[in-house]
Amino acid sequence: MAAVANAPSMHPELLEAACHGSCSELTNLLNGGAADVPIEVVVDVDRPARPPASSLLLEGVTPDGDSALHIVAAYGYLKKARAVYDKAPHLLGARNGGGGTPLHRAARAGHAAMAALLVELARGEEVAGEDGRVETLVRMQNGLGETALHEAIRAGQMPTVAELMAADPFLARVPDDGTSPLFLAVSLRHEEIARELHERDKKLSYSGPDGQNALHAAVLRSRDMTELLLNWNKELTKKRDQLGNTPLHFAVSLETGTRGMLPQYAVPVINGTSITSFLNVVETPMDLTMLILEADAYSAYQPDEQGSFPIHVAALAGRLSSVIILLLKCPGCASLRDTHGRTFLHVAVMKKRYDIVRYACQTPMFSSIMNKQDNEGNTALHLAVEVGDWWSFTCLFANKEVDLNLPNNKQHTPREISVSSTPTGLYCLLHSRILIQQALISADATLHICRRDIMKKGPSTQSDAKIDAVISNSTQFLGLGLVLITTMAFGAAFALPGGYRADDHLKGGTPTLSTEKVFQRFLMANALAFICSSLAVLSLVFAGTPTVEIPMRYMHYNISIWLSFNGVLSLGTAFVLAIYIMITPVISGTAIMVMVVFSSLEILYMPSLVEKLVKFMIVVCGRVGILPVMLRSEMPKVMLLTIWPLMVIFGWQEYAWRHMWHYVPVAEKLVT
Structure with missing residues (x-):
């Protein structure tokens, strides 16, 4: 605003009197009091005589362009506002640096009485012959295009709003x-x-x-x-x-x-997206x-x-x-x-909105859009495979209306996209993209029609380097866990539950509970935990040695992971059995509760892994049957090789108890 930029600075005494001084001090100042106002001598025959000193004093503004009337309006000083207006009526419509009038300042501060006074002053000017003065004043807009009514609303002041609406x-x-x-x-x-x-x-x-x-x-x-x-x-x-x-x-x-x-201690933040609440309770x-x-x-x-x-x-x-x-x-x-020719199902799949995809796939009325193609020929299944969303893929895969072999405009089937969209590297078997390929293979989904020797690309030096880096980094962390399991299993072998027999006993120094069925299971579980973890550590030595060729490192890395699962499962089983042996004779209910809590925590600790595995077996078996899954998929083999320690722990003990126990001498049975 040019007028504000060219206006002189407000005199400090006037600013102090307008903000904090009494009305009498301000009036005295405006009537020619202590303020020393410099008077310029200007000779201009076309202009009227120089205004009095009080008028020049009121021409001064603050750095943000506020006049004296702006200031007293913001503070709600009614008498001061009248005094300033009497000396300089033109300030009623004066604008500050932001284009706001004194009425804007009064409304922003929520002074309804001050707003009413300013409107009353404008109405007095109408009586003096200026028609429409009230309407002009209340409709004046600041630099943002807002009137004083906007300021009153922003302040949430209903009385001020009522005053302004009554005026216009x-x-x-x-x-x-x-x-x-x-x-x-x-x-x-x-x-x-x-x-x-x-x-x-x-x-x-x-x-x-x-x-x-x-x-x-x-x-x-x-x-x-x-x-x-x-x-x-x-x-x-x-x-x-x-x-x-x-x-x-x-x-x-x-x-x-x-x-x-579960609470999040490390909260992921994506720019432009709000974080979610703990219970995800939203309107x-x-x-x-x-x-x-x-x-x-x-x-x-x-x-x-x-x-x-x-x-x-x-x-x-x-x-x-x-x-x-x-x-x-x-x-x-x-x-x-x-x-782009996409339906809501395409959009939901692309954004990984699992609930919406599940609803569409479970509602028969939407069967007509299951195989609908967008402008690029992609169905919802193509997009689910491309983005690697396992959960949306399972919904579409389980729906038998979905065609698994439909090609897009590039003649790529979902399985072809699954192959081409998976970056080079080493993946966990339960990785979403690996599970998607496993499911499509189990369903005998087709690939792109072309020569297979052209489609298949041999291993490159770059891919070997990526796999080598993954194995080297993983062996360090996996080795720490395996050493801990081995140490715990070794210590448990010499700190057996129930203690040892006295030296004067027929079998002095042997475990007290050696003839108990549960104790024998504990020994087998602990032994398997020690053996599996020890062998896993040995395999990690080969897997982490750079001098060993990549195929052998890859093989031993897989063996170490397999044995690691076996070791963890065996150690957990040994812990549960030890708790059962020690507490059951005294408080059986507590023993059962401890085992339930332990099992529940194990399931909660890795819900995504268990859920993925169960989901895979359900949807694939439901679509293609159990036998094709057993023959074409790795999952049944993985499950069998993972739970074999349980079969050995409980199966061997039952066999030994029923067949080998009969060969123990009768005298030893009676003693024990």
């Missing part, structure tokens, strides 16, 4: 374009103020920034306010912002986060979606500028409740495509 009943219609007072009240959740604005002017403005309207803000703020606006004006559902979004697009776009029940937009559809069902068929319909936005945000409402109220939404 049509003030809520200003500005014509941009953020209206109603939009601001809705966005700040001032429902009472919104009601007051509508009560005083039924034709108020609903506009907001970027082409939005108040309903766009309401659906993201409050259900009650959304219902209120729909009762006032149902046409708001048809209004689109600059990007083509309707209020329904906003209502279904509230992204839902996925969290488990569901189901009722908002229903409200908008009841007001205007056609809004479900209105796309944005990118061609995305509300059903696509809901799938993108992971809002299952909104998807269900949209599909139940408007079944035609299921086949709607965006500019």
Whole structure:
């Protein structure tokens, strides 16, 4: 503002008197008191005589452009405001650096009495012959295009809002374009103020920034306010912002986060995405979606500028409740495509929205879109394989309506995409991309039609280097765990539960519970834990030695992992059996509870691994049968090789107890 930039600085005595001094001090100063105001001598015959010193004093402004009237208005000093106005009436409409008037400052501070006074002063000017002075004052806009009513709403001051609306009943219609007072009240959740604005002017403005309207803000703020606006004006559902979004697009776009029940000590943060709460308790937009559809069902068929319909936005945000409402109220939404030719199922798969994919796959009415292809010929299964989402893949794979061999425009089948989209490296067997390939192989899914010697690429030096790096890094951490297991198993072999027999006993120095069935199981479990962990450490030595060739390192690395699982399982079993032996004779209930808790913690410790394995067996066996899975998949072999220690621990003990126990001398049996 040029006028503010060229204005002189406010005299310190005037600033102090306006902010903290008494009214008499300010009046004395304005009447020619102590302030020493420099007087410039200017000879200009075309201008009137130089104004008195008090008027020059009031021409000064603060660094942000506030005049004396701005300051006293902000502090709510009514008498001072009258005194300043009497000396300089033109300050009533003066603007500061931000374009705000004294009325803006009074409204922002929530001084309803000061706002009323300023309006009264403007009305006095109307009596003096300046028509429309009140309307001009209250409708003056600052640099942001906001009136004093906006400032009062932002401060949440209902009395000030009432004063301004009483001065100009049509003030809520200003500005014509941009953020209206109603939009601001809705966005700040001032429902009472919104009601007051509508009560005083039924034709108020609903506009907001970027082409939005108040309903766009309401659906993201409050259900009650959304219902209120729909009762006032149902046409708001048809209004689109600059990007083509309707209020329904906003209502279904509230992204839902996925969290488990366990607390997160290391919280992952993605720029632009809000973190989720511990219990993932968020307000569901189901009722908002229903409200908008009841007001205007056609809004479900209105796309944005990118061609995305509300059903696509809901799938993108992971809002299952909104998807269900949209599909139940408007079944035609299921086949709607965006500019890429994708249905809501394609979008849900790409964003890994498992709940929505599961709902679509379990609902028979959506069978027609299971194999629908986008502009590139990809079905939902193609995309699930490409992004490597195991959970969405299982839903599609379990649905027998899904074609596993349908090629896209590049003639690539899902299995071909699975092969080509998996980067070179060494993977865990339960890695999502490996499980996807295992499932497709078990179902005998086809590959791209071409020469197999061209499709297959031999190992490269680069791939060998990646595998070598993975093995070298993994052996360090795996070795620490295996050494710990070996140490624990070794110590347990000489600190047996129940202790040892006395030296004067027939079998002095031997374990007291040596003839107990459970104790024999404990010994077998502990021995297997020691043997498996020791052999696993030896295999890790070969796997981590750079001088050994890659194939042998790879083989021993796999052996060490297999034996590690066996060692952990055996050690855990030995622990449970030892607890059972020591506590059961005294408190059997506690022993059972300890074993239950221990088993539960083991399952909770690695839920994703167990869940993935179980899910694989269920969906693959359900699709292709048990025999093909046994013949084509690695999973049954892995499961069998993992649980064999349990078979040895309990099977050998039963065999020995039934067959070998009969050969123990009768005298020894009686003694023991």
